[in-house]
Amino acid sequence: MVMNHFEYFAPRTPAETLELLGRFGSKAKILAGGTDLMILMKNRAIQPECVIDINQVQDFRTIMCEPGQGAVIGTNVKLAEIQFSEALQAKYPALSYAAGEVGSAQVRHMASLGGNTCNASPAAETPTPLAALGTKVVLSSQSGDRELPLEQFITGVRQLGLNEGEMLTRFILPEPAPRSACRYAYMGRRDAMEIDSVNMAVNLELQPDGETIRNIKLVMGSVYPRPLVSQEVPALLNGQRLIDELIETAAAAAQGEAKPIDDIRATAEYRREIVKVLARRLIQETYAAAKGV
């Protein structure tokens, strides 16, 4: 399929990028890895008048991950870099793992973290662990920056809380709390090139006793128009020691919150079933990891 004609820009700095965005607004599309954008354009699902290629902008390609200071990840950091970064692997194994489960090696070397979020697909791999980790996105325009929790930034299927002339420039990840762990899991038909039928991340922090849950955040993907943060799981588990019955209750609660749909990949009924299985397995796994066993 042949794409429509468009104007092409390749700015070299964030300022140039924002200036172009200010000029073209919603007529422009940002090109990072292009692994989503190009497909939509070739299918003529979208026909932007102008494309702003951000691959020359070095500032969007950096990872800052110092001990004790969380991490800041530029929007155009490639998923393969996140998969293989030793600093990120050590601090945010759930994110590195999720990044490594996207598509294929070829896709991961082109696809960016920002693109995965901005594509706003409910089945996307990385927004789920990012949300569980308490990530904030930085949205920039010529008039300045603002920050938003990731789960508030993605508002629906292919919908973002972006203003005219604004773009995502970086992700801010808080430093993981002591005695905490975050884990990610997904379900699909096969183990590569797979769009998940359900994915999930759990971030769990223990109290100083090393047994009682201080804080748990469970986020589900592919079962709601955007990453779905469970309200009931923390209500059930915060302040509790984990026993088998509680795990079952919590898993059932997550299952009740999920609002999946039927599609070509799986039925809603199956997805709901999987939410329960993944929740049970992930809560157990994350709890054990936080305890350091």
Added chain:
Amino acid sequence: MSQKDTGSKWNLTPQGWNLEGVPAYQDQTRYTQVGRSVPRVDAPAKVKGEAVYTGDMTLPGMAYGKIKRSPYAHAILKKIDISKAQELPGVLAVLTGAEAPNRWGIVPQTANETVLALDKVRFYGEGVAAVAAIDEETAEEALDLIEVEYEPLPVLLDPFESMERAHEVLIHEDSPGNIMHQGEQVYGDVDKAFSECAYVLEREFHTNYPQHGFLEPHTALASYDPQSGQMHVWSSTQVPHYLHRQLSIVLEIPMNKIRVTLPTIGGGFGGKGEASSAEFAACLLSRKIGRPVRVTYERSEVFYTNKGRHPAHMKLKMGLDQDGYIKAVDFDNTMDKGAYSGWGVVVLFYTASMMHLPYKVPNVRFRGRSVYTNKPSTGAMRGLGGVQPRFAMECLLDELAEMMGVSPYELKMKNAIESGHTAVNNMFVPHSEYKKCLQTAVEKSGYLEKRGRLPFGKGIGMAGGYYISGTAYTLYQNYKPHTSVMIRVDTEAGVTLFCAAADIGQGSNTVMAQMAAEELGVFYEDVHVQAGDTEIGAFDLGSFASRLTYASGAAIKMACVEINQKLKETAAGMLGVRADQLVIKKREIYSMYETKKRLPWEKAVEAYTSINGSLVGLGNFSPPRRKGIDMISGNRVQGANIGHSPTYGFSCQVHEVEVDVETGRIYVKKVTEAGDCGTPVNPMSVEGQVEGSILFNIGGCLYEDQKLDASGKHLNPNFHDYKMPTMMEMPEMDTNIVESYDPTAPFGVKETGEGAVQPTFPALVNAIYDAIGVRFYSLPITPEMILKALKEKKEKEG
């Protein structure tokens, strides 16, 4: 030139192959080039990305062709207005169906396809017009400007609904009941045999709707020369000859004015085993504008027009006597034909023939029908006609074994055929190591120790199978040789083999070079192969029915007779020994009695050609013409000429699975396979074919299914949503080539390209049963089906 040792166990001569008491120099099985694991001749170029596929080609002045496709699966074509498209600058020609109304089809008796729809469309995405333009963009734009008026008709997607509603709507006016073809075959007295059986079971089986999944989409480049009237077509096809014939019919040009050339082919698996509209449209447009035209399909177009595997709705009944010997089989098969006939009749009767092997079955009845629906036409797909009935038969045998309280292995061994078997339909098996396949796979996998003893969720299952090594007949009434080979020997090119055979990635060019080298006494590396061109190569029917190794092997042997004789005569004079006492091996000619009398092979070539010029040998192969008759009554049986083959390959697979009983996902952990492919000409290639075959049908069994909505529109016409297994799903494989030599076959060869797909469905289904105690009769088996079945089982038990 030295022969590299690749460390394969098949390299050189395994001791056991030396026939008792026969001196080594007379032992025909003592091969040096056949049995070598050599990398494919085409491998380096492919790995480096240098191989040229049709879609990579451009010719000076070339235009781009595109096809306008129907958004309806069934509709009357009321009007096509091409005027706006014609006016678009850059558009060179617009083509409609009326300009090429001749019907084509690989089976001439039922040919009913046209290049573009004439008065009606019968499946979603059927072509209604085609455009040639100066670039792809303009061609696409022009498609949008073609205005088509349709009158939608009811869409029939299920063969049973199609038969039921035939009074209301016919897909083809000349096919009452919407039935493309139906038939019955009866051998022996089936009802009487059943009445005498101790164990009888009947089950229904349903198979799914996978397609081939080759990487290179259909593409064709045609160049018509208005001065000479010559048409040259480069195409991604596996049947250059049948394409050649169809082009002649549709274009109304004699075959000698058409040349078909195959550049590198990116897979076929049967999906390029018929002509496609890409080829016709490219030719017709090129003739219209007098410039070369290339048509390359998008992946979605491959899905819309794919000729994938027939979904089959089968009822199978089998009866055993007290001791477990099969007495009778009753098989009823309803096949989903899709929109056009294609290979239909052939596939229908192949499924019938599959009842007769690899077990001894004295009484057989078959009733079958192939039914039109508004889907892409189903056609040939790896293991054509075999995969569906093999699934049914091998699963039913497992159930019968359970009924008898014996292991499926015991039951299958007991009934397995042996060399020299004639089936009740007159199919003759000159040679079989099927029992050795069963035994090897079962022993190596520990099947007998593991079956029924693994923890819940883990299981092991086995199944056997066979396939033809070529057919007895061409698809049109002609008894000419199926393959011809010409070999030229001279001091300029060395050895060159000319044959129009199609190497579609299966490696035929490599094994042809190995067999020619063997027969001429030179090295594989010395042989150049000129294949895949109807003008350069001698005649070949095409790559289907796992026929090429056997057929080309026989033709090569014949072609070499004269060459070797002439070279021996020349050498005899030079050495002063009798020509009939000379042996040619490893580029040397020597006396079998006085081994010091020897000279380099090329010296003899030089001596011969300096007097006579190039040395040429011709050879051909015609399969035995066996008739399909009922061996009891002697009567001819309709459709029973289908299934005969010069020889047959056999194999057995044991699958070990793990089922995640909470998510329903099935993990195939290990496959132990044993195959009788006759002599493995290239063992490395055999391993590749076998591993590929197994993963191919793991795909069909667990993952792949084309989905259409109620209007016949595709829901997954891309590799994102149509899920094939990836390397991550590849199980551990233990493939074994059992020792086998068919003395009636050239070099003792059989087949391995399609036989190895046969046991996969039933072995997997049997393994899943062993793991969770649930038997599946419909494919593909999805995680959702597993969870549902487990839930039902729990409810029943609890």
